[in-house]
Amino acid sequence: xxxxxxxxxxxxxxxxxxxxxxxxxxxxxxxxxxxxxxxxxxxxxxxxxxxxxxxxxxxxxxxxxxxxxxxxxxxxxxxxxxxxxxxxxxxxxxxxxxxxxxxxxxxxxxxxxxxxxxxxxxxxxxxxxxxxxxxxxxxxxxxxxxxxxxxxxxxxxxxxxxxxxxxxxxxxxxxxxxxxxxxxxxxxxxxxxxxxxx
Amino acid sequence: xxxxxxxxxxxxxxxxxxxxxxxxxxxxxxxxxxxxxxxxxxxxxxxxxxxxxxxxxxxxxxxxxxxxxxxxxxxxxxxxxxxxxxxxxxxxxxxxxxxxxxxxxxxxxxxxxxxxxxxxxxxxxxxxxxxxxxxxxxxxxxxxxxxxxxxxxxxxxxxxxxxxxxxxxxxxxxxxxxxxxxxxxxxxxxxxxxxxxxxxxxxxxxxxxxxxxxxxxxxxxxxxxxxxxxxxxxxxxxxxxxxxxxxxxxxxxxxxxxxxxxxxxxxxxxxxxxxxxxxxxxxxxxxxxxx
Numbered sequence: 001x002x003x004x005x006x007x008x009x010x011x012x013x014x015x016x017x018x019x020x021x022x023x024x025x026x027x028x029x030x031x032x033x034x035x036x037x038x039x040x041x042x043x044x045x046x047x048x049x050x051x052x053x054x055x056x057x058x059x060x061x062x063x064x065x066x067x068x069x070x071x072x073x074x075x076x077x078x079x080x081x082x083x084x085x086x087x088x089x090x091x092x093x094x095x096x097x098x099x100x101x102x103x104x105x106x107x108x109x110x111x112x113x114x115x116x117x118x119x120x121x122x123x124x125x126x127x128x129x130x131x132x133x134x135x136x137x138x139x140x141x142x143x144x145x146x147x148x149x150x151x152x153x154x155x156x157x158x159x160x161x162x163x164x165x166x167x168x169x170x171x172x173x174x175x176x177x178x179x180x181x182x183x184x185x186x187x188x189x190x191x192x193x194x195x196x197x198x
Numbered sequence: 199x200x201x202x203x204x205x206x207x208x209x210x211x212x213x214x215x216x217x218x219x220x221x222x223x224x225x226x227x228x229x230x231x232x233x234x235x236x237x238x239x240x241x242x243x244x245x246x247x248x249x250x251x252x253x254x255x256x257x258x259x260x261x262x263x264x265x266x267x268x269x270x271x272x273x274x275x276x277x278x279x280x281x282x283x284x285x286x287x288x289x290x291x292x293x294x295x296x297x298x299x300x301x302x303x304x305x306x307x308x309x310x311x312x313x314x315x316x317x318x319x320x321x322x323x324x325x326x327x328x329x330x331x332x333x334x335x336x337x338x339x340x341x342x343x344x345x346x347x348x349x350x351x352x353x354x355x356x357x358x359x360x361x362x363x364x365x366x367x368x369x370x371x372x373x374x375x376x377x378x379x380x381x382x383x384x385x386x387x388x389x390x391x392x393x394x395x396x397x398x399x400x401x402x403x404x405x406x407x408x409x410x411x412x413x414x415x416x417x418x419x420x421x422x423x424x425x426x427x428x429x430x431x432x433x434x435x436x437x438x439x440x441x442x443x444x445x446x447x448x449x450x451x452x453x454x455x456x457x458x459x460x461x462x463x464x465x466x467x468x469x470x471x472x473x474x475x476x477x478x479x480x481x482x483x484x485x486x487x488x489x
Contacts, residue, residue, distance in 0.1 A: 017322070021323045021326070024319065024324075025323045029327060056333050056349075059225055062225050062346060063225055071347065082333075082334065100226070
């Protein structure tokens with residue numbers, strides 16, 4: 001080497017390291033945005049691990065055949081920024097996003113494990129047409145019946161939380177504007193990981 | 199055509215190919231992309247992810263290996279052959295060459311070890327904050343991602359670095375970019391055996407054209423000519439031929455001295471900062487004259 005790396009240079013290096021560490025850590029803690037739960041793509045691991053694991057490479061956004069995966073805007077805070085989420089649209093559960101994910105933020109799952117959220121029906125705007133029941137691919141919606149098996153009038157369909165995957169097929173089929181159905185991230189099946197993952 | 203020109207054309211082709219393919223055609227961006235079924239990930243992102251998640255994802259580590267092993271073998275080639283920011287900077291050189299900046303960057307900023315510090319800092323910050331700290335501000339990633347909507351922070355950082363380019367060429371690459379920092383560190387690991395650029399040291403006239411052409415601030419003469427002049431074998435050869443060392447070196451300008459040429463083969467630009475862009479070889483007037 002022509003120029004020796006002196007002690008002063010080393011101290012400068014340590015200084016830069018310290019300043020950068022501090023700045024990034026403070027920004028990540030201080031710039032916390034809205035605390036919201038988001039619908040993540042299928043196979044997503046638990047939220048905290050997801051934020052740490054996701055590379056923000058947007059591969060899932062590019063491969064999604066439905067084009068429903070979007071990236072989180074800056075308003076949601078630096079930690080959530082640019083991570084993938086599903087705002088609306090129909091997930092057809094072909095798991096192209098899981099295949100594309102290089103980081104392990106989306107883990108391989110079977111169709112039985114697939115659940116990105118639950119649909120909720122707004123009883124105020126529902127017109128009890130039961131169209132949503134007929135389109136549900138997972139038979140998660142059912143007509144409201146009492147204990148004797150009689151149809152309860154003027155009541156929205158019942159959502160089977162176990163069966164509903166939050167795919168959103170029913171949402172655009174609703175004839176009311178805006179749709180009375182809404183997919184929420186509630187009860188989403190998130191996978192726990194840790195240690196060495198192959 | 200000269201060999202160095204051919205390499206230059208190849209390099210520009212590689213830059214354009216990676217720029218166009220990764221932005222518009224290949225699935226993924228430089229953070230991670232699929233290349234004929236092979237996953238390749240950015241080492242900085244992958245290391246941060248390991249620090250942040252405290253979990254070892256074997257698939258990710260394997261996908262980061264190509265861009266960890268290649269710099270060990272070929273040095274920091276990424277910056278001048280693949281990096282999309284580097285491509286933009288190079289496309290802008292006709293403009294930035296004409297700008298004579300009245301201001302100079304402060305000396306604490308102009309330290310090449312800064313980028314290693316920033317790399318280490320973002321790894322530690324990723325560990326503390328449990329989120330890939332650098333990736334949210336990375337201008338390289340932002341440029342890659344711009345096909346599907348440019349991320350706000352990274353995009354603005356990219357604009358700032360373009361401004362820096364007006365003050366000093368490749369200021370961002372030389373002093374800030376942690377991706378370059380990691381590649382420099384890896385290239386230092388393989389310095390004994392990795393690929394190095396060679397220049398005609400034996401009849402070098404010390405015109406410093408190569409140093410002026412080098413965009414990455416490598417003191418080329420310190421690695422080649424100045425070291426070559428101090429070589430004891432040169433002094434020995436001068437004694438054997440009955441001339442002083444200065445006379446011998448002067449003589450080499452006019453005639454070919456095979457022994458001196460043999461010694462000069464040992465000297466190359468052994469700097470880990472070298473981005474293998476071959477601009478110095480292309481700029482050397484000796485090589486231009488001699489065909």
